[in-house]
Amino acid sequence: MTVLIKDVAEHAGVSSATVSRVLSNKPHVRDELKERVHKAVADLSYEPNRVARSLRSQRSTVIGLVISDIRNSFYNTVVRAIEDVAFEKGYAVFLCNTDENPEKELFYLNLLKAEKVAGVIISPARENASNSSSLTNANIPVVAVDRRIPNFEMDTVLTNNTEASYQLISQLIAKGHKRIGAVLSDLSITTGRERFEGYKQAILDAGLDFSENLVLSGLPIAEDGYRLSLDLLEPKPLITALFTGNELITLGALKAIYELGLNIPEDIELASFDKLDWIPFLPKMSFAEQPSYELGKQAAQLLFERISGSNKEPQNIIIPSKIQSITETKIKMVAKTP
C-alpha cells in the first residue's frame, strides 16, 4: 500500500542506501543514478516516512514553537516570521499554545523533547528555568523570544522593554502628568517586570512620587486589562494617564475607559506597549511598536545556527521598539453623559 524506500530502490535499480543518499543531498552519487532515483520517486510518488527518518538520525526536521497566547497578534507576527525562515530551511513548525499556563508549557516541552524536535523557540510562560533546561540537557537548542528566563544563560532575542517604557512614561511626564497608572502583565513575566522598571525609573528620575497603588498586574489578556483598569479608574480616577503593558491589556483598558464615559486624551491619556492593528477608531495615544517580525526572524536564524552546530557563547540580541503616537483621529468620542 504505502510505498517504501526499497520500492523506490528496486524501481530505480539501485540500493536503498543510494536512494537515501540522493534524497538527503549527500555527496558521492553519480549523476546518472541521481536522476534514476528522482524519476523513481516521482513515478511512485514516494514520501519518506519522517518518523523512521527521525528515529534513525536522532533528529527531526521540525522545530517547536512554544508561545503563551495565540490571541496576541504580536505573537502572530512572530510566528509568521519564524515560519518563513523555517520554510526556507525545509523545516516545519510545531506550534504549541500554553495559554500562560506553566503546566501546559511543561507538557509541551516534554512532548517536543520526546518528539526529538531539532530545536525550540520559546516565549516562557513564567520564570521557570527548569522547563527549558530539560531540553538543553537533551541537547536540543532553545532560543527565547520576547521573554527570557532570569538567571538562565541562553540565547535570547528581545526588545528594549525597559528603555522603551522609560521613554513612553517620560513623554507623559513631559506633558505634565503627575499621577500615572500602570496595568502590566505579571511581574514574574520578564516583559512585565522590565516594563515596570522603565516606568518606575522614569517616574523617579523626574522627581515624582512613585506609588505602588498605581501599578496593577495580571495576565496579559484583555479580561485582566479591563478589570485592573477599572480598579484604577473607579469610583474616581486616581490617575490622569495610564500605561498599559501589552496589546491585550490595552484593549481591555480602552473598553473600561469608554464604559466609564471618560474621554481620551482629555480625561485620561494613554500610552501602550504594543501597537493595536486594525482596531477601528483609536483615540489619540502613544505606543511602543515592537519589531515583531524582526524578533521572530532573528530568533529563528539563531536557532538554525545552533541546529547546524554553532557553539559560540549564548547570544543576547536586543532589537529596539519604536515610540510613536496617533496624533490625529477622525473620530471624536462624546461618551460622557452630561
Place this chain on the structure above:
Amino acid sequence: MTVLIKDVAEHAGVSSATVSRVLSNKPHVRDELKERVHKAVADLSYEPNRVARSLRSQRSTVIGLVISDIRNSFYNTVVRAIEDVAFEKGYAVFLCNTDENPEKELFYLNLLKAEKVAGVIISPARENASNSSSLTNANIPVVAVDRRIPNFEMDTVLTNNTEASYQLISQLIAKGHKRIGAVLSDLSITTGRERFEGYKQAILDAGLDFSENLVLSGLPIAEDGYRLSLDLLEPKPLITALFTGNELITLGALKAIYELGLNIPEDIELASFDKLDWIPFLPKMSFAEQPSYELGKQAAQLLFERISGSNKEPQNIIIPSKIQSITETKIKMVAKTP
C-alpha cells in the same frame, strides 16, 4: 545519557515488554510489577521516545490541526476547544497555519502524513479535495471544521452559514433597507459561498433587486475588508446597509466606514458574520455569533471516534449560530466633518 526502556526494565527487574505494557496501560500485568515499573520510571525520570513508539506502532499520539489564519479569533476558540479535548485523551495538537495559501496547506498535509499523525482536523484553505484525500488514502482520519470541501464525502462540523446569513439580511430588509452590500470571503471558500447564498436568497425572497455589483469578495482578512468596503462606499455610498462575511472583514469595514466619516447606524447599517470580541466601543450593529468552541469540540470528538476505529458513514454536523445585536452603546460617533 538518555535513559531507555531497557534501563527502566533492568532497574525494575522486569523485561522491557513489561515496562511497555505498564506504560501503555495494557492489561495482564501484576500489580506488584506495575508498581516496580512506575517507581523505576520515576527514579530514572524516564520519558518514552515518541518517535520510536510511533514508528513501531504506526500511529502517533499527535493530531494535526490545519487552519487558515491564526489571527482570526474564531479559529482561536476552535483551537482551544480542540486542544482541550485532545488533552483529555492524552494527545497533543500540531498546529499548522496555512495563511489561506493552498501550497502551504499541501506542504503541511504532506508533513502530517509523513509524521504519521493519528488524525487531522482541517479548515480547508480552498476548495481542494486532493489535498485531504491523500490523507484519507493513507488511512488517516480527517474532519473538516468551519469549512468543507465541496463534492467530497467526509466528516464535517459546520455552522448554518446560509440560514444565519439569510436571517441577518432579512432583518436588514425588515428595517427598510433596499440596497444592501456584502463583503465576503472568496466564494471558493465554502463559508463565503454559503453566506453569499443566504444573502442572495433573502434579497430575492423579499422581492428586492439582486445586484452583483454590490457583492465583493476577497480573502477573509482585515486588509481586504477595508479595501472592498471602500469600493462600495466611495466616492458615494452605493448602499445603506453592509453585510460583512467574517470578523476580520468586519474590522476592515469598520475602519473604512469611520475613515469616510460615516455614522453607524444612521448612515450605514452593519450586519456581521462573527461577533467581535474585545473591540472597544462597537456601534449598534447585528451579528451572527458562531458556536466556535462547540464546533471545535465536536470536531475533535468526531475525530477521536474515528481514531478509535469508528466506521460509520460520514457525519455532517451543523451547529447553528446565534443572531444578536448591539442595541445600546455608550459611545456616539461624531465623525462627519461638518
Place this chain on the structure above:
DNA sequence: CTGAAAGCGCTAACAG
C-alpha cells in the same frame, strides 16, 4: 562511488 548489513527505541506476536 555503491551495496550489504546493522541498528535507532520501542511495541506486538509468540511462546511459555
Place this chain on the structure above:
DNA sequence: CTGTTAGCGCTTTCAG
C-alpha cells in the same frame, strides 16, 4: 501473567 524475539522504515557505518 511475563519474557524473548522480531521487526517498524529509514540512515549510517563498513566493506568493496
